[in-house]
Amino acid sequence: MLTRLSLRVRVLLVFAGLAAAILAALAAALWVAGASLSGRGVPMPAMLDALALAALVAGLGALGAIAWIWFLFDRNMARPIELLAGGLRTGQTPEIEEARYLADLGPAARDAAGARARSAEALAEAIAEHATELQREKETLEAILADIGAGAVMTDAAGRVVFYNASAAHLLPGIALDRQIGRHLPAAALEAGAARLAAGASATDLTCLTAQGQRLRGRMRRVDDGMLLILHDRAPLRPAPRALIETLRRRAATLVPMLGALDGPMPPALAQAIRAEGQGLAQALRELAAATGADDASQGRAGLNELGAGLDQAPDQPRLALLADAAGVNGLLRHLDRRLRQQGLAPRLAAEAETSEARLLLSWAGAPLPMDRLETWLAEPPDPAQPELTGHEILAAHATAIWSEVQDGQARLVLPLPVVPDRADSAGLTYDFALARRGAGQARLADRTCVVFDTETTGLDPASDRIVQIAGLRIARGRLTGERFETLVNPGRPIPAGATAVHGITDAMVQDAPDMTAALTAFRHFAGEALLVAHNAPFDMGLLRHAAAETGVHFDNQVLDTILLSAMLWGQSAPHSLDALTGRLGITIEPEARHTAMGDARATADAYLRLIAALEAKGLAQFEDVLAEARRHRRLIEDANRPAAPGAQGGPPAGPAPGPAG
Structure with missing residues (x-):
């Protein structure tokens, strides 16, 4: 329990205990003196008056001396030690003047911070040298991807x-x-x-x-x-010329099924000749499509296991690589399989391979499928999300056909596709991203995806004032990703001159800007479910939450406030304005960027990244631990994770907290 108390609180408890012990000793001494005097015949009223006066003088003197010594010790010892600890954890060189009564501790801390800074600089140079080569590889990769x-x-x-x-x-x-x-x-x-x-x-x-x-x-x-x-974004499955290929496809698709419609026996030689003629016509169709560029969509290389994914497949199928668009053909086969099962049939996929062609066979026990029903199914889109992409379109783009037949007592649908030489499917690019892995449920603060944001407003009351600018930066895995959001906002009312004097935003600048609903909808999309971070978060979150009734945009994200993070390191009595915090951390805010939403958001983001590293060194690495510690500082500023009650005022906090955000 005591380990969670700050040094200054512990020192206060020590002096309070000392005061209690002195008062107890004084009371015991007075009791002994009273007993001695009463035995000597001293009148009781006179004795009590004398003892009370002595107790008052001694007690007040002792308490006053203890309070004065505690004040000097707290001001010149405990508070400077707390400031030294915060500076060391954030890597900043402490001020010697603040530690002038700490003897060698101040210079030693300054030397340690300097040595750490020099080590960090040397390490950074080594990392930068190694990173230069990685950056060149990254740029090469990006150039390749850009070129294609x-x-x-x-x-x-x-x-x-x-x-x-x-x-x-x-x-x-x-x-x-x-x-x-x-x-x-x-x-x-x-x-x-x-x-x-x-x-x-x-x-x-x-x-x-x-x-x-x-x-x-x-x-x-x-x-x-x-x-x-x-x-x-190349449009797939775009057959050309459509009319000629469709005519040939229909002729090829109806040639073989005619065998089952003939009356009377047919000589096997004639049946074989007709089947061969149909297959030859399909092959001619593919050659025509290739010559006219109509088979772009089928230039993909797909294995039989890809084309039959999700289907009941016969065992011991040949290892095949076919010239086909896996998504289109697999979708078509699954569509036909689904339709057949709706008819009470149990189809199974198999394949027959020749040198240059393979036939995919969707077979079942029962009557063959009538051609008109097959045509109806082919006129339907396998993927409802792409209603214009029917089975006919998929077949035409692959320059092939599908037909129904009976073979060896089994009804089946036959889909011929060309075979391509088997080869190892190798990646055309090798690259090591060195991407750290983490689980979605990890609560370590450094692993959380955050959006650090800031607002500029018409005033200091979130219940009645309006946003005129909002900006945000995304942080993932402890670094800025480069993703940013920034927009002016039309508040729907004149901007007071006093507010313009702070942030420089005028009515003319926001005249054509998005209104509150459009701006907050876009920011909500940018933020997603990320952790929201702000400096003086109750003010900024109060603006967003009070706007929800008007915009319908709700922000139920978890929130962290850099004011509270600063208080965990330097104590509540230290100044926690954005200028004071960035000054302690050695972060420079350009004058033209100060009091702009993006400038303050960037400064807050830089401060946040340094603060969480220092908090982790203090043992506050988990988000839940940081949140629990933050609630111990509610006297300084309210917890932004708790929505303010309706009508509550949420302006800047009093005391040592800073003025309005931005």
Whole structure:
């Protein structure tokens, strides 16, 4: 229990105990004196008056002396030691003047801080030298990805984004680190791709629509426990010339099923000739598509395990690599399989391979599928999210056909696809991201994804004043990611001259800015579920929470206040304004950036990163521990994690806390 108390509180308790002991000793001495005097016949009233006067003089003198000594000790010993501890934990050289009564402790602390700074500088130089080579590799990788125009996104096992490039940010607006990729790409497409990878493929094709309705095509590859997506916006499955290929496809698709519609027996030689003619027509169709560039979508290389993912497959299938778009063909086969099972059938996928062609066979016991019903199913989109992409379109883009037939007493659907030479599916790029892994549930403060933000306002009352500017910076794994949010806000009322004198924002500057609803909606999207960090957080959070009734935008994120973090290191009596905090930490705020939302947010972010490192050295590494410690300082400033009651005033705190945020 005592270990959680600050040094100054412990010293106060020591002097309080000393005072109590002296008073107890004084009382015992007076009792002994009274007993002695009463035995000598001294009148009781006179004795009591004398003892009371002596007790009053001695008690007040002792208490006064103890209080004065405690004050001097607290001011010249305990408080400077607390300041030295805060400076050492944050790596800042303490001021000798503050420790002038601590003998050699002040100079020793200054020397230790200097040695630490020199060691840190040497280590930083060594790391910088090593990082230069890594930076060159990173720039080379980015140049390659930029040249091919591909968007690259990497996710972890939980589907959270851990890496993306500029092209990906263009293709997927709003993408951010530690955000679910499922917010930007349809979950069904990602799950289908994951199923194909789980079936044994090292990479597979991906075709899907973004949340904005843009069609993307690319490759999906397993990387450790996560996924690597390489995306581009080239429209997939676009057959050309459509009319000619569709005519040929329909002729090829109806040639073989005619065998089952003939009356009377047919010589086996004739049946074989007709079947061969149909297969030749399909092959001619593929050659025509290749010559006209209509088979771009089928240039992907897919294994049989990819194409049959999610289907009941016959055992001991040949190892095949087929020229096909895995997402399109797998989606079509699963669609047909689902339709057949709705008819009470139990289809099973198998394959027959020849030198240059393989036939995928969806077989079942029972009557063959009528051609008109197959045509109806092919006119449907396998993926409801892409209603224009029907089964016919998928087949046409692959320059192939599918038909129904009976073979060896089994009804089946036959889909021919060309075979490509088997090869090891190697990645075209090798790179070590050295990405630290962490679980989604970890509460270590340095591992939390944070958004450090600041607001500029029309005044100091969050219940009645309005935001005129808001800015935020994202922190992930203890570093600034480079993602930023900044916007002016039209408050819907004139900005007072006094407020403009502080932050420099005028009515003309916000005339065409987003209103409160649009600005806070955009900021809510940027912040997501991240931990919110602010300097004087009750003021900024009060503005956001009071605006919820008007905007409908709610911020239920967890919150940390850098004022409270500062108090944990330097005590409540130290100044905790943003200027004082950054001054103690050696952080420079350019004059033109001070009292701007982005400038103050950047200063707060830099301070926060140094504070959490110092708190971890103090044993406060877990978020819950920091939050519990913060609640011990509620006398300094309220806890921003507790929404203020309706109508409560939430302006700047009194006492040593700073003025309005920003």
